[in-house]
Amino acid sequence: MKKWKCIIADDEPLARELISDYVAQVPFLEAKGVFSNAWEVRDFLQKNSVDLLFIDIEMPGLDGLTFIKSYNVQPKVIFITAHRKYAVEAFEVKALDYLLKPISFERFLKSVNELDTKATKTAQKINHIFISIDRQQEKVLLDEILYVEAKGDYLRFVLQNGKPLLSKMTLKSVIDQLPDNFTQIHRSFIVNQDKISAFQKDKVKIGEEWLTISRSFQKEVDFKQ
The missing domain is CATH 3.40.50.2300 (Response regulator)
Structure with a gap:
């Protein structure tokens, strides 16, 4: 629950x-x-x-x-x-x-x-979201998303298979659409918990990359659940 x-x-x-x-x-x-x-x-x-x-x-x-x-x-x-x-x-x-x-x-x-x-x-019900790319809405399967990174006015969707997608969206507008297995760990990162291969108190590993868990989110993040 x-x-x-x-x-x-x-x-x-x-x-x-x-x-x-x-x-x-x-x-x-x-x-x-x-x-x-x-x-x-x-x-x-x-x-x-x-x-x-x-x-x-x-x-x-x-x-x-x-x-x-x-x-x-x-x-x-x-x-x-x-x-x-x-x-x-x-x-x-x-x-x-x-x-x-x-x-x-x-x-x-x-x-x-x-x-x-x-x-x-x-x-x-949800297994995908639509994101805005080049004036059109593109379907992205949730299971393909490794993490989402905020970069200025854009979001960078890093996918398991395929090159990253860049969309002019806010982090809040995306996290409101995502299910519970997606967790914000930093003002710039939302991660797919199912893709985490290792974690420490202040960082998580997805693929070959380590992403920082900011201090303000550390007490709220629990990947053991």
Whole structure:
């Protein structure tokens, strides 16, 4: 069972406690941090990787919506709020859900169950992605990808059979399409875990190449699973 690593951000102590309790009751959720404002979330995400963010909208200083709009690399988001008026804006930033306080466990569970079910179905069905090359979408089999490297405004797809492919895409747009056996180990690298032949604390070997695991990702990467 995939464990969704999540963090919680809300300026209300009781709300933080409630969502933390709900997360603890769900076997496929794992809380990695609880915060009282968006600035703390920003600092945490600069050094850590998570799958899901539960965040309040109205918080002092930096509100949840502004934070999500301004933060480029972000986990999937479920907004928590006492106000209906932000619903349209929330879904414009592609939030997975919009939970209105007071939140029942039944409503919370419905939201995260849908997320887990969609992810499971996607992982079972997808065996390829399409990437943009020379103004056309080219099909690439996932099992052929050794790793993906960010190089400026482009991504370099290094394949098991064939020369590397260069595509004008962002690392985030690709990792959102990839199944769980693909892991980001560096701001510039996503690797196919099935192709790793050896690893150390700070690097992995794929083929004849050693790729660096950056310090900020070391605590999140576990190739023993």
